[in-house]
Amino acid sequence: MPLVRLSQLFIYSTLIFLLFSYSDLIANTIKVCPDCGIASVRQAVAIALPGDTVLVKDATYAEHDILIDKPVTIIGENHPTIDAQGQGYIFKVYADSVTIRGLKLKNVEVSYISDFAAIYTSKVRHFIFENNILEDIFFGFLIEKSHNGILKNNIIRGNAVKEHSSGNGIHLWHSSKIQILDNRIEKMRDGIYLEFVKHSEIKGNISLNNLRYGLHFMFSNDDRYEDNIFEKNGAGVAVMFSKQIFMRHNTFRLNWGTASYGLLLKEINDANIVNNTFEQNTIGINADGSNRITYEKNTFHNNGWAVRFLGACYGNKLLQNNFLNNALDISYVGRMNGNIFDKNFWSDYTGYDLNKDNIGDVPYRPVKLFSYIVNQTPETIILLRSLFVDIINFSEKVSPIFTPDNLQDLNPAMVPIINYD
Template identity: 25%
Template sequence: MKRMAALLTLLSLPLASGQTASTQGGELQRLVDSAAPGSTIRLEGRAYNGNTVINKSISIVGQAGTVLQGDHTSNVVRIVAPKVSLSTMTIRGSGKDRNTSEEQAGVRVIAPEVTLKNLVLADNFHGIHLNGEAGSATIEGCTITGLNVASQGAQGNGITIIRSGNHKLLNNTISGTRDGMFFEYSSNDEIRGNRITHVRYGLHYMYSDDNVFTHNSFSGNMGGAAIMHSERLTLENNEFSFNQGSRSFGLILQGSRNIHVKNNAFHLNQRGLYIEQTVQSRIEDNTFFRNGVGIELWSNSNSQVFTRNNFDRNNADAVIVGGESNNQWFENGVGNYWNQPALDLDQNGIADAPLKYQSALGRLIEQNELAYLFISSPAMTIYEKTNQLFAHDLAVITDNYPLLHRTGRPPLWTVPLALLLATAGGIYALRRNP
């Protein structure tokens, strides 16, 4: 009897720390362990406590009220098998210790062809983390919120992708994290229909090529999207708005090459588009509306083409910082819309004379970036006008074919011009026929 009692006592002791996560998990872990590869686990609308490792190709489907509650020590869900699908549930409670060997997340993926759909992730360090072998993942319809801490730097990103590619990130909503989406060495991705607000950078993107970003919204962040050291990207039909602060921007291109920025809306940013050490990019069909500066272009960026962009009521439409640069502000006889008075006597939609746009703001920014604090001040407008009149060494943007908006009726300035021409014609006729 004594031996039997001792055996029962040993069985009741806590599991040794060296045992696998599979035996330490909660109820969902036991369901995963007993499931056959290729099967589907359907969860009830309640909480499932404990961390889970998914090590076989299965689908796990929740419903309204399904919650995977981690124990705040590790990843809530760790996926190490290919072709896993996880959908329709809330995932909470990852570890938050930044000194661990791997940064922890609500869902951590290290296997290919994983689908994460309609998840709600909160109270995690990173929302979703993909790296290594996690290629060809689909993350769709997920809602990710940050930790609501005082410092954004004290928490992780909404979605982090490192050294893996061919992903699809579709129609996700991210707010309150450090960066909304962070990419490093991740190529051939499609990022479409995502909405990112109240983060440091909506998109933080480094050393990644051949990706497409379409129909995303980056609003109310310190920076909308930061593209760094990357090549052959397309950013089309995105919105960059209300990204405000002394160093804020809608989109920054830095140290990159061959970036295509087309048909995007830059509204009410401190800087709409910031370009530095970037070459051979196309900036076309974008709208820059009520930004502090529409485009800030540093002279170390060359061989850009700017065409058919619409500049409307920015404090400064475009500034060149660091002196002249070799960029082209028109292509094949088509320039940009500058919203400035111009003559178009032949009514072909192109001004009759080139536009030379000068700004002293670039020189001021080069000397002290705190100038942005006063970008909306009437004093800055006076400073600009004074320098345009009297300074002769300002960097100049030359658009040989500035475009005029066609509204279906002639601009107001053509009415007095027409009257003047008619009067002159009448006087000339009277003199010839006294």
């Protein structure tokens, strides 16, 4: 019996010794500063062991194409600057479990044949890039074939002037389970670009003043977009060739131009667009070939067109939305089969409510004759808000001929929808 206990004690002692020895190994911190023994981030990463931390002191480091091929953590103290001086990438990450935090990264090379980025990843998992400042860059974060990552609280500022010489702030390709949280992106080509990305979350970001799209994604299914602000982008937001999309509490505003939208939907199916605000856009939502979408409790305020359906849009539901002072609430091209409008508030509705249940007793037809005319002859838009338009809209309201009988809200709300979600 004593031998058994002695053996157990030996085993426990050995395990404790190994545990503390391993902890000492993974707790190693390598300091980088101009006056330290290690004066470059590249050198620190090269000598680091898996699990080490590289602590970069406040200074400016002229470095580029720093290869990370092992799990390490790189932390900046007071946002030290790594300046690529117009040469290639800054970090190229090829290992799992890499964290880069608290750095200022600038002057990535601009190229017409290569997508140089401040931080580039390929085929990695479990990465965290947070609290970084990216300035004067080509691409910000370029994430390829990577999974289970977090991009959080980064500031990305470019100086995009032309599309061919500018890149995207956050660019994901063939990736999944990525969280893009609380970032600010401005003056890039596209603020956030996703292609073949699934099961990811885009939340709390501000994307503004970008040359093309604040958000642009294609072939990306089962993703969530919440609490983002997309403002003053050249073409607004474009969502294409995707399904199972959930968009909530986003703000789309001040996206003006002949080819600019708050939200462009191109062949989107089975989506929920809930509780968003579309304000002062040329077109709030422009839907083309998009089916089985629920638009619920959104607010459309002071847009040119609130919602424009271009065709092949079936099985959609517009429920309890607020349409407030838009030039045109609904526009459509082609058939609107199977679409439901119910309990929306329309600021132009002039019906009555005799039983005081806050539901209008007279159905509302949101498509005006002038909207139909503009679809046929776009140049007539110059007549907007003229007396002539008021007369033809009133005549169509009294005796509908051109506007569809099956496109009406049978239960228009008498007061704006208040959303407590």
